[in-house]
Amino acid sequence: MTFQKLHLGIELGSTRVKAVLVNNDLEVVASGVHEWQNNLINGVWTYDLEDVWISIQTTYNNLKENYFNNHNVKLTSISSIGISAMMHGYLALDKYDNLLTPFRTWRNTITESAAYILTNEFLxxxxxxxxxxxLYQSxxxxxxxxxxISYLTTLAGYVHYKLSGKKxxxxxxxxxxxxxxxxIGNYNxxxxxxxxxxxxxxxxxxTLNKILPKILSAGECAGYLSxxxxxxxxxxxxxxxxxxxCPPEGDAGTGMVATNSIDIHTGNISAGTSVFSMIVLEKELSNVYPExxxxxxPTGKPVAMVHCNNCTSDINEWIKLFREVNCLFGNEISEDELYSKLFNSAMDAKVSTKGLVHYNYYSGESITEVDDGRPLFIRTPNSELSLGNFMRSLLYSSIATLKIGMDILIESEGIKLNxxxxxxxxxxTKGVGQTILTSALDTLIAVNETAGEGGAWGMAILASYMCNREKYDTLNDYLSNKVFKNNVIxxxxxxxxxxxDFNQYMKEYMSCLDVEKVAIRKLIRE
Structure with missing residues (x-):
């Protein structure tokens, strides 16, 4: 079985690289994935660029094999390609395309002075x-x-440049x-x-305008595969x-596309290694908020973004520990089943997090003015340390900083969210994270049936939109009347x-923040 048009989306996320191949109806016909991890080297979170290409090639090869196995056809040509990756960070090249300093990712909190000065200068x-x-901190x-420096870009921009020669x-x-x-759809x-x-x-x-990438909007052609x-x-x-x-995009943009959340009065929450909300604005914010x-x-509309560096990393580490305990007793259990059982243990009506506080800070967290990562669990002697209570406190921790920023948007800016x-x-895990988050924010959190495909699928949509742009007035039109026309939410x-329980948890969470900050100063072992 073959398809007339195929569109490839590749996204380099924090813990995995994923590729998705879709047909012209945006159905996934093949996929590939490769696990990877950042490294903390000399106090800087980074990925080696050699690992970038190994991961991309491995992921693409997995997709290619998957396509052949499913359709008995070799993958030699694709109608369009889109590259996405983690936003932000620092990737500086000289005029010979040499990397000038190790890639500094979004996870770093080493630019406090520069961020403070620029915020006050720019208002x-x-x-x-x-x-x-x-850049300014450097x-x-x-x-x-x-x-x-000859060229300053993001990870997605770098990969796109190496594939096409276009900055x-x-x-x-x-x-x-x-x-x-x-x-104007350009830099300020x-x-x-x-x-x-x-x-x-x-x-x-x-000068800055000479070293930044040229800006393109969704639907424009951004060059050709060399x-x-x-x-x-x-x-x-x-x-x-x-x-x-198509134009390379960040993971926030592909998340907006994958959830059909690019128009005014829409928004989404992405919760993985980091957690962030994206609320498309009808008007500018009335104040400048550090949170x-x-x-x-991807079409240029302004978005209020509450970004927190830490979400599921600490949960993953604790679940690894629980899996090790299972293995110690000779119990074989799949990762999906382990996550499902542990997550659902937090949903019992008798569960309470009183006296239990987690800080999931693998890296610093600007919203709470925490400079470095120190995962920390605090409990009082009279707290009840049950599995359900423990797991719920972990889940609460994953969204606690998001709650702080969202309260500003809702209470201070009066933004209405249906x-x-x-x-x-x-x-x-069906229903668990969704229930925790919708209860914590007191806002309906919907999950659509395609959201599990993630940012790589969102990037494939952007690649397909470039090829079908003449048939639709806008990207929003394409998403509403083509991609999500029959979507189930x-x-x-x-x-x-x-x-x-969450509101009580937040009171203890905020009151114990000084303990987390002391841990950063005291718990140091080279």
Missing amino acids: FNIPQRWSIAH ILNNESHVND VLGIGDASGMFPIDST KTMMNQFNCGIQPYNFKW KDGALLLDPSGELQEGIPL IDVVNT QLLGHGGLFK EVIEPDKNIQY
């Missing part, structure tokens, strides 16, 4: 993970590589590098001039060159008992 929140904060640190970026991903003026000129004027005394060889790019993606040489690529970013959809679309690993009402 616009610049979070620590943004590319411009990393300047403040007098790092010698800065003068040699471009989708507007959503670009909005996590430097602020966007939504009225006033802020760009402020930055360039501010760095004049350094006499760098470059001969070298085809071999980078498929070293076997079977994949043909000349395939059009809230303003980024953009429902949010949820996607990511936290929602994998599951909605769960808030649980009042969980809602009360």
Whole structure:
């Protein structure tokens, strides 16, 4: 069985690289996945670029084999390709395309001074993970590589550049590098001039506008797969060159697409290694909040983003421990069954987290002004340490910082939310993460039947939209009337008992934050 048109989406996430191949009806016809992890090296969270290409090639090869096994046809040509990856971070190249310093990911909280100065200069929140904060911090640190920068981009922009030779970026991903003026669909000129004027005394060889990627919007062609790019993606040489690529996007943008949340009055929550909400704005925020970013959809609309660095990593580590206990007694249990049973143990009506507080901080968390990662579990002597209580406190911890930022949007900005679309690993166990989150936020959290396909599927949609753009007025039109026309959405009402328990948990969580900060200062062993 073959399809006339095939569209490939590849997303480099925090813990895995996934590729999805869809037909023109956006049905998944093949997929591939490869697990990977960042490394903390010399105090910096990073991925080696060699691992980037090994992971991409392994993922694509898995997809190619999956396609052949399913359809008995070799995959040699594709109608369109899209690349997505984690937003933000710092990936600086010289004029010879050499990496000037190890890739600094979004997870780092090492740019506090730069973020503070730029936020006050621009009167616009610049979070620590943004590319411009990393660049300015490098300047403040007098790092010698800065003068040699020829190109500054994101991980998605880097991979796209190596595949196509084009230094471009989708507007959503670009909005996590430097602020966007939504009225013109480009970098904010006033802020760009402020930055360039501010760095004049350094006499760098470059100005900011010369080293940032060109911005493109969804639906535009962003170049073609080169001969070298085809071999980078498929070293076997079977994949043909000349395939059009759509603008590379960040994982936030693909999440919005995968949940049909790119228009005003829509929003979504992505809950995986990190957790963030994306609320498409009808008007600008009235104030600057350090807890809230303003980024953009793949079509350029402004979005309020509450981004928290930590979500499921600590849960995963505890479940590994429980699995080790099972293995010790000779019990073989699948990972899916283990997650399901442990997550569901938190849903018993008798469960209470009184006296139990978790901090899931594998890395720093700007919202709570925590500079470094120290996962921590605190309990009082009279607390009840049952499995259900323990697991619920873990689940609460995964969304506690998100709650702080969301309260600002709802209470201070008066944003009305009828429902949010949820996607990511936290929602994998049916009903559990969804119930916890909808109760904690007192907002309906819906999960659609396609959300499990994730950002790679969202990227494949963007690639297919580029090929079908002339048939639809806008990307929103394409999503509503083509992609999600017959989509089924599951909605769960808030649980009042969980809602009360979570609110009590948050009081203890906030009151114990000083303990977490002391742990960062004291628990150090080189």
